[in-house]
Amino acid sequence: MCVQPRLAVADPGLLELPAGMVDGEKGFEGVAAREIQEETGIQIDVDDLVELSPGVYPSPGACDELVTLYACEKTMPKDELASIQGRMTGLRDHGEFISLRLVPLDQLAECTRDMKTLAALHLWDLKNRKSM
Numbered sequence: 001m002c003v004q005p006r007l008a009v010a011d012p013g014l015l016e017l018p019a020g021m022v023d024g025e026k027g028f029e030g031v032a033a034r035e036i037q038e039e040t041g042i043q044i045d046v047d048d049l050v051e052l053s054p055g056v057y058p059s060p061g062a063c064d065e066l067v068t069l070y071a072c073e074k075t076m077p078k079d080e081l082a083s084i085q086g087r088m089t090g091l092r093d094h095g096e097f098i099s100l101r102l103v104p105l106d107q108l109a110e111c112t113r114d115m116k117t118l119a120a121l122h123l124w125d126l127k128n129r130k131s132m
Helices: 030-039 078-084 106-110 115-130
Strands: 001-004 012-018 049-056 068-069 098-100
Touching: 001 078, 030 068, 049 115, 068 115, 106 115
Parallel strands: none
Antiparallel strands: 001 012, 001 098, 049 068
């Protein structure tokens, strides 16, 4: 998970998923893969992304933002996973000051107030229940 200051909600360390804006160069999947790499340092293949939702409006009464949610499962060696904890990432020239935090999936809902993270967690749970 990414921890970064979010001044609009007066939170100096909001826990949230990697996210970014579509800027015309790539489709949603390409942007998602790029943001994961930029914000976490983890390289993933676009083909490994699973769309959880074609788009959700996190605050339709206030803005027209549409968020497309993806998931990706990746197996990593324990030492590589441990090296992620606390790592500083983000594009400094874009004002990103991100640190990484590992959170067990079953504890994630109690650790964040970020709607896109909570929506993705819920959709992930639904997807996995359907596949059982």
